[in-house]
Amino acid sequence: MDIPGDGTFLDSLGDPIYDAWVTWGSGGFDLEAIGVISRNMNFEIWQDLQGLTGGERGALADPDGDGIVNLMEYSAALMPLAPDFPSDLQSLIYEDGRVGLVFYRDERAVDLVYEVEVSDNLQNWEIIARSEHGGLMQPVHPYMPEITEKSASTIESIQVIREVRVRDIHANAPQRFMRIRVRK
Ligand SMILES: [Ca+2]
Numbered sequence: 513m514d515i516p517g518d519g520t521f522l523d524s525l526g527d528p529i530y531d532a533w534v535t536w537g538s539g540g541f542d543l544e545a546i547g548v549i550s551r552n553m554n555f556e557i558w559q560d561l562q563g564l565t566g567g568e569r570g571a572l573a574d575p576d577g578d579g580i581v582n583l584m585e586y587s588a589a590l591m592p593l594a595p596d597f598p599s600d601l602q603s604l605i606y607e608d609g610r611v612g613l614v615f616y617r618d619e620r621a622v623d624l625v626y627e628v629e630v631s632d633n634l635q636n637w638e639i640i641a642r643s644e645h646g647g648l649m650q651p652v653h654p655y656m657p658e659i660t661e662k663s664a665s666t667i668e669s670i671q672v673i674r675e676v677r678v679r680d681i682h683a684n685a686p687q688r689f690m691r692i693r694v695r696k
């Protein structure tokens with residue numbers, strides 16, 4: 513069980529894809545700076561609310577140098593101008609011979625797609641679960657991973673941050689990798 517390093521690359525359409533296996537802020541979620549409660553946040557609005565200007569802006573920018581690019585900060589309601597600890601962005605669990613991935617998603621981020629992928633070799637990845645438009649993480653056919661979600665944080669009584677846990681579809685594999693991918 514291992515977590516590979518950062519992997520930001522372009523998909524077949526030239527859109528950036530964000531492998532979220534890098535990070536997550538350990539001080540928990542510092543949500544104050546979001547300020548405005550909206551059920552339909554998007555990345556542009558979020559950048560404005562966070563006060564990002566000039567070179568601080570952009571999906572791949574990392575103005576606080578914590579190794580978490582802005583799109584990932586956005587996906588997990590982290591702070592783009594305050595360092596978060598990468599180890600808290602996501603974590604791997606291992607139970608009963610099965611790997612699982614725990615991460616967080618901001619359900620207001622309706623412009624994001626979150627996908628959980630598994631691999632035996634870091635070459636071929638299979639998508640086993642997906643959340644779109646702020647919706648619940650759902651199994652991707654034909655896979656039936658065990659998925660649990662719970663509220664991880666609230667803002668003014670509105671539950672916005674979800675802790676998502678997805679277990680691997682295979683148990684007792686000699687080698688197994690999981691990652692969360694976030695894209696617009
Ligand atoms: Ca950052």
Ligand SMILES: [Ca+2]
Pocket residue numbers: 537576578580585590591592593594595596
């Ligand atoms: Ca940060």
